[in-house]
Amino acid sequence: MRTAHNNALHVPVLTRTLIDLLAPALEGEALLIDCTLGMGGHSEAFLSAFPELRVAGIDRDPAAIRLASERLEPYGDRFVAVHTTYDDVDLVAAEHGRDGKADAVLMDLGVSSLQLDEADRGFSYATDAPLDMRMNPEAGQSAADILATASHAEITRILRVYGEEKFAARIADAIVRRRETTPLTRTGELADIVRESIPAAARRTGGNPAKRTFQALRIAVNEELDVLEVAVPRAIEAIRVGGRLAVESYQSLEDRIVKDAIAHGTTSTTPAGLPVELDTHKPYLRALHRGALKADDAEIAANPRSASVRLRAVERVAPTPDHLFNPEHDRGNR
Structure with a gap:
């Protein structure tokens, strides 16, 4: 700290x-x-x-x-x-x-x-950490909770509306498939899923492809x-x-x-x-x-x-x- x-x-x-x-x-x-x-x-x-x-x-x-x-x-x-x-x-x-x-x-x-620099808060896609993102870590659902329980349609909506992510449905597909076998609990895991879900051509511009997904989840977690x-x-x-x-x-x-x-x-x-x-x-x-x-x-x-x-x-x-x-x-x- x-x-x-x-x-x-x-x-x-x-x-x-x-x-x-x-x-x-x-x-x-x-x-x-x-x-x-x-x-x-x-x-x-x-x-x-x-x-x-x-x-x-x-x-x-x-x-x-x-x-x-x-x-x-x-x-x-x-x-x-x-x-x-x-x-x-x-x-x-x-x-x-x-x-x-x-x-x-x-x-x-x-x-x-403060929140970005504390890796264990889970706000950053650049560092592997628990998938949390709560501004108040003592209240509410974490990002991992949302991704474990939200429907495919709701995850798609969150990514599309809050992150303006063009590939929201593809990322939601991958998240739902993953959670059927293994819980999604780490930021590094989510960043990898996003990267694999976005076409290679789209990954070449615009910075880290996980940026929009992480923004969307942060907004949803903290309302x-x-x-x-x-x-x-x-x-x-x-x-x-x-x-x-x-x-x-x-x-x-x-x-x-x-x-x-x-x-x-x-x-x-x-x-x-x-x-x-x-x-x-x-x-x-x-x-x-x-x-x-x-x-x-x-x-x-x-x-x-x-x-x-x-x-x-x-x-x-x-x-x-x-x-x-x-x-x-x-x-x-x-």
């Missing part, structure tokens, strides 16, 4: 850009909710940049909670770690924010360096997209008027969910044909930039993980109109 000192060697993605985007919302004794605490890199950068800032860091991984807490101990009670999934962002804001609201929310999606679909609207409801939200996505399925949630708030709902925009139908979010921001060449050279990042950020400019309010997205006070 890495120490807090070694964790500091991991460079969080687009840190300077995030600080610049969120800074106007973080004056004085503000609260930032870091929904994806990981090893605490982003939280540390913000605590250092804003001397009065408080940060509540959310993570479902007990190891991340422990290591980030060690790393951020010098900041005292300005930092608090919360062991939960980030769809509880509204509850964290209600407990730790002024008037039950946060001033800013940050989400850095996907798998963390990442289901959690994200609820978490982004709740994050929007959790920030005060004048507050800001920034989300970093690393694959198209994540980014589509984020983009759609933001579009609901940045688009007027005034019925077509009316000569004026109705006050109650005006946008309640303002995009802080056009489209999704990407890392430049210098950032990618310094931090290869940033190559696929898509960053979207908004400011809340008004409360959510009553006709658009969804109580499932805000369990606290409006």
Whole structure:
């Protein structure tokens, strides 16, 4: 297990850009909710940049909670770690924010360096390990459990939808045949099955052929997209008027969910044909930039993980109109 000192060697993605985007919302004794605490890199950068800032860091991984807490101990009670999934962002804001609201929310999606670097967690196809992939190893089904019990159709769906894998059915065929005789329990075994299931011509480009399958299983094991679909609207409801939200996505399925949630708030709902925009139908979010921001060449050279990042950020400019309010997205006070 890495120490807090070694964790500091991991460079969080687009840190300077995030600080610049969120800074106007973080004056004085503000609260930032870091929904994806990981090893605490982003939280540390913000605590250092804003001397009065408080940060509540959310993570479902007990190891991340422990290591980030060690790393951020010098900041005292300005930092608090919360062991939960980030769809509880509204509850964290209600407990730790002024008037039950946060001033800013940050989400850095996907798998963390901590999880990838710990071989026995089973996230990486590059190292043979138990086929686990749970971000919280104390709860839920492992990847091995899913592959042992899911139907051929369900495995195909997982690989095709979550991994955008063209050869999903062929890989599912091989998995089902294998488990009829021997349980599939190791990452190396799964990587071999994927490699053998994909035509040789398709294996020559696009990197390791197991990448999409491992991504798909990780998403399924941790229910990442289901959690994200609820978490982004709740994050929007959790920030005060004048507050800001920034989300970093690393694959198209994540980014589509984020983009759609933001579009609901940045688009007027005034019925077509009316000569004026109705006050109650005006946008309640303002995009802080056009489209999704990407890392430049210098950032990618310094931090290869940033190559696929898509960053979207908004400011809340008004409360959510009553006709658009969804109580499932805000369990606290409006």
